[in-house]
Amino acid sequence: MSRAAVAGAHRVVVKVGSSSLTSLQDGLDTARLRALVDVLAGLRAAGREVVLVSSGAIGTGLAPLGITGRPRDLATAQAAASVGQLRLMAAYAEAFAEHGAAVGQVLLTADDLTRRGHYRNARQTVDRLLALGVVPVVNENDTVATEEIRFGDNDRLAALVAHLAVADALVLLSDIDAVYDGDPREGAASRIDTVADPADLASVVLGSASRNGVGTGGMATKVEAAFIAARAGVPVVVTSTAQAAAALAGEPVGTLFPAHGRRPSARQFWLRYASRPRGQVLLDAGAVAAVRERGASLLAAGITGVVGEFLADDPVELVGPDGVVVARGLVSYDARELPALLGRKTGELDPEHRREVVHRDEMVLVRTRAGA
Numbered sequence: 001m002s003r004a005a006v007a008g009a010h011r012v013v014v015k016v017g018s019s020s021l022t023s024l025q026d027g028l029d030t031a032r033l034r035a036l037v038d039v040l041a042g043l044r045a046a047g048r049e050v051v052l053v054s055s056g057a058i059g060t061g062l063a064p065l066g067i068t069g070r071p072r073d074l075a076t077a078q079a080a081a082s083v084g085q086l087r088l089m090a091a092y093a094e095a096f097a098e099h100g101a102a103v104g105q106v107l108l109t110a111d112d113l114t115r116r117g118h119y120r121n122a123r124q125t126v127d128r129l130l131a132l133g134v135v136p137v138v139n140e141n142d143t144v145a146t147e148e149i150r151f152g153d154n155d156r157l158a159a160l161v162a163h164l165a166v167a168d169a170l171v172l173l174s175d176i177d178a179v180y181d182g183d184p185r186e187g188a189a190s191r192i193d194t195v196a197d198p199a200d201l202a203s204v205v206l207g208s209a210s211r212n213g214v215g216t217g218g219m220a221t222k223v224e225a226a227f228i229a230a231r232a233g234v235p236v237v238v239t240s241t242a243q244a245a246a247a248l249a250g251e252p253v254g255t256l257f258p259a260h261g262r263r264p265s266a267r268q269f270w271l272r273y274a275s276r277p278r279g280q281v282l283l284d285a286g287a288v289a290a291v292r293e294r295g296a297s298l299l300a301a302g303i304t305g306v307v308g309e310f311l312a313d314d315p316v317e318l319v320g321p322d323g324v325v326v327a328r329g330l331v332s333y334d335a336r337e338l339p340a341l342l343g344r345k346t347g348e349l350d351p352e353h354r355r356e357v358v359h360r361d362e363m364v365l366v367r368t369r370a371g372a
């Protein structure tokens with residue numbers, strides 16, 4: 001069923017990892033890049049829209065700089081990315097040009113996606129590129145991303161882009177054809193065809209990145225990204241670059257993560273996966289129950305304290321008396337305004353302070369069961 005959803009997807013985000021395109025010894029493998037572009041151009045010829053999230057800037061930039069090992073420090077990796085991104089894009093531009101298509105470069109940082117304005121603008125740009133018939137090629141903006149705000153691997157970035165671009169399917173391509181029930185390098189393992197629920201992977205070892213030295217996240221980040229997208233209503237296939245065409249045609253290759261759940265609003269998705277909380281609002285037990293079980297907005301009466309220097313409209317965490325984060329939401333007051341309102345019933349407040357502290361429509365519950 002969901003394989004058919006992938007085959008029928010009009011707008012597809014395809015993410016290709018460093019391990020598929022580059023190696024430490026030889027840098028960019030242009031033949032492999034061209035083979036991928038042929039597949040993507042085929043999709044476009046069939047009237048489908050493609051957004052490509054491509055890693056490989058660092059792996060492409062090392063060889064021209066005479067660096068033979070994987071860089072250990074961020075500055076060298078960033079320098080390599082700066083050199084490599086240009087070459088990578090030049091290779092894509094040339095390969096797509098042979099199919100009559102232009103490419104547009106979209107470089108994003110995790111920090112960009114934590115700002116709603118940037119998130120909206122990125123979405124508009126991607127939309128306009130597609131409307132103009134251009135293939136957006138997305139990568140992390142490695143030169144400015146610092147250690148704390150890096151995606152690091154592009155799997156999570158691809159999941160966020162799938163939502164941002166309102167994609168109908170996400171395909172994560174790597175050097176291995178599927179998720180296996182154990183790290184295939186450690187011994188015999190079998191392909192997992194479908195993962196409907198995180199519990200399906202409870203006993204599976206998701207190992208580290210490929211040993212060619214250029215990949216980063218390994219299977220764990222792909223699975224995490226697949227769940228983010230699937231929960232947001234986007235079906236995902238994890239497979240190898242060699243199987244890209246088969247996966248996009250809905251053939252039973254790779255590992256499918258069927259979509260479940262409705263597509264959340266941009267605001268809800270952003271709040272859950274892309275926002276960075278600027279502080280915390282502490283709730284009493286009654287407020288936790290109201291928010292978690294009754295779907296209520298958060299009122300001043302149920303708040304016992306605030307932590308941090310947030311401003312009105314900032315994302316904050318809603319934390320219960322046991323210290324557990326219950327929800328995230330956009331707060332309606334500055335942190336310094338709240339202490340005077342704490343614990344007071346709405347009727348006791350002056351009219352300008354009677355609005356909810358966090359409105360229900362601007363809140364997402366944080367699940368407490370691991371992986372759920």
Ligand SMILES: Nc1ncnc2c1ncn2[C@@H]1O[C@H](COP(=O)(O)OP(=O)(O)O)[C@@H](O)[C@H]1O
Pocket residue numbers: 016017018019020055173174175176178179180181182183184185204205206207208209210211214215216217218219
């Ligand atoms: N359970 C597993 N199933 C499949 N692959 C796994 C598993 N555990 C670890 N891996 C490894 O993950 C690697 C892919 O991750 P990575 O190197 O980060 O790829 P990319 O650069 O394409 O993002 C594969 O080469 C594979 O050896």
Ligand SMILES: N[C@@H](CCC(=O)OP(=O)(O)O)C(=O)O
Pocket residue numbers: 016017018019054055056057058059081139140142152153154155214215216217218
């Ligand atoms: N932005 C980096 C991607 C980092 C990376 O290695 O990601 P991935 O291969 O997807 O695990 C680059 O282009 O080299």
